[in-house]
Amino acid sequence: MLADELQHKIDFKTKPLGALGHLEYLAHQIGMVQNTVSPELSNPHMVVFAADHGIAASGVSAYPQEVTYQMVMNFLGGGAAINVFCRQHNIAIKIVDAGVNFDFPAGLELMDKKVRKSSRNILEEPAMTSEEYRQALENGKSVVSEIAKTGCNIMGFGEMGIGNTSASSLMMSRLFDLPIVSCIGRGTGLNDTQLLHKIRILSEAIEKYPHIETADEIAETFGGLEIVQMMGAMKEAYDQNMLIMVDGFIASIAVAAVWKKDPQILNNCIFCHVSDENAHQTLLELLGQKALLNLNLRLGEGTGCALAYPLIQSAVNFLNEMSSFEDAHVSNKE
Structure with a gap:
């Protein structure tokens, strides 16, 4: 055998x-x-999905929503942490507009997979319609299908989206039937007062939807467009038998939602680091996984994947x- x-x-x-x-x-x-x-590892890629979140208007992040599109421009200019680490380790990087609340100019090296400008405010209505949810999954799948043509067999997934730790906390609470307060962290660096506000807002949001149960319903109601596109991308990477490098809390939530539907996806997943976000270690334990690194990272962008890639290469090389x-x-x- x-x-x-x-x-x-x-x-x-x-x-x-x-x-x-x-x-x-x-x-x-x-x-x-x-x-x-x-x-062997062939043509490694990093994909960063970006989108805005309607719930950001409720003050759940330390940063304003416009930081999402500003950071996308930073990615495209090569100036973000993920660009630095990908250059260092010769990892190709693709930036995906999954639903940023901004009209990007033509001619950028940006994969345009925008479903809509920002998810909806969960306090008022589900984050997306069923049709938008299906489109986001399909768009994520198409990103991986395109990259697979280059011979890539290992892919990392990162994200950018002000408000996306809130969406992830809501998804985790419902996916694993946990109290929402145990799934909430400081995200981009909330102080104590801001954290209490985030807990209050997310508690109100989760109580608004008592009857959603399936992974698809949970992701459609609470998820962001970048999270759902990551779900579609990860499922396609698994179907293409790629190695899937999983970044931090938000990327792990995307995997968890796919895992609820197809547990075998974990066979292909390498959890690259345990982040400083409060609930990530709990999530890894629920998935029965151990992360490669613990550097107290809480940046997202796929940075944990890029930093872990040399260790993955070392495992192949010693063998x-x-x-x-x-x-x-x-x-x-x-």
């Missing part, structure tokens, strides 16, 4: 059993996904290039 062959190859490298820790698990996972004892005891004529443990 392939699983046994991979484990044998890992165990008989010139090291004590288990000495490379989580890298050994990662190498085994990647080999299983690619159905080979000699896996392919490190000598076995037999090859190196090194005595193994008795």
Whole structure:
């Protein structure tokens, strides 16, 4: 069996059993996904989905809504953290307008997948209609389908959207039947007064929709357009048998919503870091996952994926290039 062959190859490298820790698990996972004892990473990509959120008008973020489009312009100019880290590790980057409340000028290196300008304010109505939800899923799928043509077999997913930790907290509460207060964090850096306001607003929002149950209903009602497009993209990446690098809290919520419908997606997921957002560690535990890094990041953008990518490459490299005891004529443990 392939699983046994991979484990044998890992165990008989010139090291004590288990000495490379989580890298050994990662190498085994990647080999299983690619159905080979000699896996490889090809043309890595980072996709950053951007959209605005109607609930941002209720003061749930420390930053105004216009920061979303301003940061998209920063991404396109190459000046954001995710640009720096992708350049460092030779990861191609694509920026997607999933629903930014702004008219971008023509001629930008921007994937235009805008469904509408911003999701609706959840305090007043569901974030999107059923048709908008279906379109967002399809748009996310199309992004990955296009990139897959380049031979990419590993893809990271990031996001930008003022208000999206609020949408994610609401989704987590309903997906896992948890009290909303246990799913809320400081997002972009709220102070204590702002955090109490966020808790009050989100408590009011979740009480407005008592009867939604399925993952699709939850994402349609509470999610953002960038979160839903990420869901569609992740599902397509899984269907294309890519490795899926998952960033922080918001990207993990997108995975969780897909997982509710298709649990096998976790086989392809590499959770790159545990963020400083309050509920992310709980979410990882609910999904039965362990993150590669813990750097107290809370930026989003896919930064955790870009930082973790060299470790993922190292897992592949040791499996392919490190000598076995037999090859190196090194005595193994008795």
